[in-house]
Amino acid sequence: MITxxxxxxxxxGLCVQDCVTHALTANDDHIGINNALCFECSHxxxxxPTAAITLVNYDPLExxxxxxxxxxxxxxxxxxFIKFRRSIRSYTNKPVSxxxxxxxxxxxxxxxxxxxxxxLRYIVADNPDAVAELTKTAINALEKLINDHEGSKTLAQKxxxxxxxxxxxxxxxxxxxxxxxxxxxxxxxIIAVAGPLxxxxxxxxxxxxxxxxxxxxxxxxxxxxxxxAAVDADVRLRDYIGLKSHERILSTLAIGYPTYKYxxxxxxxxxxxxxx
Numbered sequence: 001m002i003t004x005x006x007x008x009x010x011x012x013g014l015c016v017q018d019c020v021t022h023a024l025t026a027n028d029d030h031i032g033i034n035n036a037l038c039f040e041c042s043h044x045x046x047x048x049p050t051a052a053i054t055l056v057n058y059d060p061l062e063x064x065x066x067x068x069x070x071x072x073x074x075x076x077x078x079x080x081f082i083k084f085r086r087s088i089r090s091y092t093n094k095p096v097s098x099x100x101x102x103x104x105x106x107x108x109x110x111x112x113x114x115x116x117x118x119x120l121r122y123i124v125a126d127n128p129d130a131v132a133e134l135t136k137t138a139i140n141a142l143e144k145l146i147n148d149h150e151g152s153k154t155l156a157q158k159x160x161x162x163x164x165x166x167x168x169x170x171x172x173x174x175x176x177x178x179x180x181x182x183x184x185x186x187x188x189x190i191i192a193v194a195g196p197l198x199x200x201x202x203x204x205x206x207x208x209x210x211x212x213x214x215x216x217x218x219x220x221x222x223x224x225x226x227x228x229a230a231v232d233a234d235v236r237l238r239d240y241i242g243l244k245s246h247e248r249i250l251s252t253l254a255i256g257y258p259t260y261k262y263x264x265x266x267x268x269x270x271x272x273x274x275x276x
Contacts, residue, residue, distance in 0.1 A: 137240050231249045
């Protein structure tokens, strides 16, 4: 819920105009509030020119006033930054500190969610023992998926031009026979995004925020789709990571410091665009 300081409020009406749920109304000398309609998106707090609005039960100290020099990003540099990103599959042994992980989670926390429901949870492995155990448990789950007739059939029939079944078999064989981690690529940190299946777009947006910020911090990352398949295949893996009954693993990122440095952007196929 929100509160409005009548001492600070100048009844300009900007908050009313920007309120998507019509929880705010403009009266002659004050702003009316219907908190039953409010889903705490905080647009009113952000737009208020006199800082008269407060979101109850949230920390006011995390609010940062807009300053152009510390907020704005040159659009050309941002475009190049996005184009330069690589999916990293080779990492150094340098650990990713808990402080860095906290910054990445902060970027995810501030990413938009449908109806501001904020339904996501983040499962983190960022020390060698945790990553090793998670990798072993996930590989075992993928083996179970291979051995399950319907699971193998589903992987084989994925219509994307990629032989997923062969890929999973290769990951398992390399790990079990040679100790090669082809799932997380021996990354020093893993962040998995959990939530209800209805929040899959929210998870994608949050994961993109993590990916971009990690690149800006000198890290690399790779999206790991097979981990979701592993979790769906084995209740032991779901129990190990503490997945709740209503949750799925919606997105997973391997994160660490890249072994190699890249010198340029790469080619992509032309975008498929339908203009109406």
